[in-house]
Amino acid sequence: MKIYHTKNILKSLAFIVTVVLPLPLFAHAIMVKSQPEQNATLTVSPKQIDVWFNDKVGSEYKAVAVIDSKGNRVDNKDVQQELLDGSHLYCTIPNLPADTYTVRYRVVSIDTHIVTGKFQFTIKP
């Protein structure tokens, strides 16, 4: 009798987890695309850096930074989140000289996990 009862509770919990909770709300953010692309070699300095995630990310604590090969931050510190596409962050950069740059990003996923990552691109006129 007791075991049967426990099974029913477990079944109910399983139902709540799989059906009632909207699972897509708990997505963990993963960067899916960037502009410039990872390891791209460009002949001219881009005007801005774009990163896209697999899902909307939180509007707080977002960060995108561009670092030159000497470790200096060179972006304009103006990260924005696209209004109609919360998965898209971007920042502007000044006209940069030839170098290899590292883009670092930090976002808060909808599942509340903080996600950080980086990629590089090179400017070589």
Ligand SMILES: [Cu+2]
């Ligand atoms: Cu997560």
